[in-house]
Amino acid sequence: MCGIAGFWSLNSSLNIEEGRALIRKMTDQIQHRGPDADGHWHDENTPLFLGHRRLSIQDLSEAGAQPMHSQNDRFIMIFNGEIYNKDQLQKSIATIAPETRYKGTSDTEVLLESFALLGLRRTLDIIKGMFAIALWDKKEKRLHLIRDHIGKKPLYVGYVGPYFAFASELKSLLPLDQSSLRMSEEAFRQYNYFGFIPSHLSIYEGVYKIKPGHILTLSINDVNTKNHLISISKQEVYWELNTADTGADTYDLRECLMRTVKQRMVSDVPLGAFLSGGIDSSLVSALMQEQSSKPIKTYSIGFQDTALDESKHAERIAQHLGTDHTTYHVNEIETQKIIPDLFKVYDEPFSDYSQIPTIALCQQAKKDTTVALSGDGGDEVFCGYKRYFMLQKLLSFSDKFPSCLKGISSNILRAPPQSLYNKIGLNGKRIHSIAGFIKERGFDEAVLRTLSVNTAIKQPCIMFDIPSHLNGYERMMYIDTHLYLPDDILVKVDRASMFTSLEVRSPLLDREVIEHAWRMPIESKIFEGQGRGKKPLYQLLCDYVPEDLINRPKQGFTPPISEWLKGDLKDWAQDLINTPTNLYEKQKIQKMWHDFLSGKVDNHTALWTVLMAQSWAINNTLEL
Structure with a gap:
């Protein structure tokens, strides 16, 4: 895992030495993403500067250093991420260029040669991984900025003063011209509703995220227009979720998961796994242990409040699987050490407070490992969130109210303060929440309400199209996959892990797994009448862990x-x-x-x- 940064200068008076100093300042800002080495390059014919910070995972030698030139010297690339099907890429290259020889064993070199020999689009159709890429085509004078299919790796882009810039984190943009940056009022409004900033926005006006599964290709003329909107308007989709096909079975899913876990166990540095005791992380750990010749290292977080603490469950599962397990208990004193740094970790306002134990867990894992596998994605892909089932019940309850009475009923329920309900033995917060759902006019609006941290804020519009044929559960999963997952969950994990120089890999977010899961009918994902999902993952896990260890309510990863x-x-x-x-x-x-x-x-x-x-x-x- 690494960090990338670069800029295109529109300042004609900038000389080479000044440009080199600027790109070095940009990469210095993200040293935590790549503490092992740095590299810089500038084009002799255009004012383009590229920078890279390296966290060495595969091929620890200089052969894996970046920026990297293709063998035909047409392309130069900086790359943050991992390509898990490197062998497949090499075979595809060998069919058209069998004479190709590699200087090292890094996935970066294979990826770059694939771009050079197979082409951009064909390579993107083949690769499986997590990545943010800047690829400069010296022949065509075009810059390609690419983000992985689900948004695991971040990539920001926009004009900062007299520069067109891009970077893995916003802090890299500050050395260019911090005084020119202004807060985006629209991003801040959405932050106050969701607690995170949705794609394509960032907290800075005119600076945007490359959206998951998108590529932004710019020419010199494009950049010279100084049109801030080209960062959005010229983004093109290279991968999108196909929701139309159904018909897969769990036997295929087992093979698929075994393969994706095995691919993510390839590493030249120590490797482990996060184990919360839930279905997703337990299954990933079980599949890792099955394919390992020695006990894998697993890590969990514990809280002093037993109502929130899952660590005992994780320890029992670890003992059954035979992993080398470590539990790290978080208390208020430890959080006080983390909280003052949160603004540094996340660059822009971000308020998912599970960020605190996530950072603590990454800090603990980093003591022994450089790579950790996680169970992220299981809820969004296999219909796992409790709120999916809660919302269906609430909307069914709401439908019993005549339209003319919904607003009145909602206001009556919300009139008494929560404290008054609490005094008579009722849950005031829950009653106020139910009252809000009663008056929601549409299904999608109700889904967004389940994601809101403050429903008093005006609800924003969904910024992507939702296929009309999806049923209620699928619609919620689709919204989460395009909103909550990339802009909350993956932001939280990427920044927390990279702040500690730890790489986190998520097998359940493999492109093949996601595509496979969406071919499964929704009936195969949920336990009918039980208000819970992730049925295929649960059934697979039962082959490794006794059912009494996993058949319990999910507690989540939430500090008190x-x-x-x-x-x-x-x-x-x-x-x-x-x-x-x-x-x-x-x-x-x-x-x-x-x-x-x-x-x-x-x-x-x-x-x-x-x-x-x-x-x-x-x-x-x-x-x-």
């Missing part, structure tokens, strides 16, 4: 943030609330804080969203 904010984090939060930033009206967020401390409402999720934005703003000097 509400208790922490009322405990040792109270002073830290109070200081952030009282510091003026121009992001929020001071009186409103002080009232939010007071209502939380008094127990009037349980608004800790919305409050954490405010705190993360305040922390980000205080530590950034851009004009808000």
Whole structure:
């Protein structure tokens, strides 16, 4: 895993030495993504500069160094990620260029030669992996910026002062011209609704994400237009989810998962796995252990609050599988060491507070390993979230209300404060939530509400098309795969892991697995009448682990943030609330804080969203 950065100068007075200094400053900002080496290159005929930070995983020699030139000297590439079917690429290359010889054993070299010999589109059709790529075609004078199919690896792009720039993280753009950056009001509005910033937006106006499964190709003339919208308008799809075909079975799925796990176990550095004790991570660990000649290393996080702690379940599964397991217990003192750095880790406001144990888990795993496999993707691909089933019940309940009474009924239920419901033994937060769903007018709006951290904020529009033939469960999975997964889950894991220089691989997000899963009818993914999904994964796991170890409610990966904010984090939060930033009206967020401390409402999720934005703003000097 690595970090990439580059820029195209529109400043005619910039000389080579100044350009070299700038690209080095850009890569210095992401040293954590690649602490092993760095490399830089500039084109002699155009003001293009490329930079790379290397975390050595495959081929630790200089033969894997970047930026890398193709053997025909037409292409130069910087690459962040892993290609898991390198052998397949080599065979395809050999059919048309059997004389090809490689300097080393890195997937980077094979990928680059594939672009040179097979072509851009054919290579993208073949490769399986996670990646962000910048490929410069010296002959055509075109720059190709490419992001993997599901959005595992980040890639930002846009104009920053007199430069057209791109990078793995936003912090790499700051050395170019930080004073020119402005906060995007639209991105900030969406952040306050979701707690994350959806693609294609970033927190900076005019800086965008390359969307998953997309490629942006730019010529010199394109860049010289200085049109900020080309970063969006010229992005083209090279892969998209096919939801029309059905008919796969679990036997094929087993073979598919065995293969994808095995491919992700290829590494020239120590390797392990995250094991929470849930279905997804347990299955990945089981398939790893089955294909390993020695106990694999597994890691889990524990909380002092037993209601949130899954570590004992993980330990029992690890013992049954025979892994070399480590549990790391997180407490308030440990979080205080992590929280001040969150704005550095995530670059832009991000408020999924499972970010805290995720960073702690990555820090622990990094002590022994450089690569870790995870179970990310199982819920979105195999219909696993509880909220899918909860929403179906809520909407069925809502349908019983006449349209003319829905708004009235909702207002009546929301009128008493949550604290009053709590005093009479009811769950006030849940009742307020149900009241909100009663008045939702459409299914997709209700789905977005399940993702919201603050439903008082005006709901944004979905920025992608949803196939009309999908049923309710499939529609929720589709929205999550295009929104919550790439912009929350994968952002959280990528930044947390790379901040600690750890590479995380996700077999359940393999392109083949996703395509295979979407060919399975929804009936094969859910347990009818039981309010739960991931049936094929559960059935496979039962071949490795006794059912009594896994047949239990999912607890999630959530720290007791509400208790922490009322405990040792109270002073830290109070200081952030009282510091003026121009992001929020001071009186409103002080009232939010007071209502939380008094127990009037349980608004800790919305409050954490405010705190993360305040922390980000205080530590950034851009004009808000």
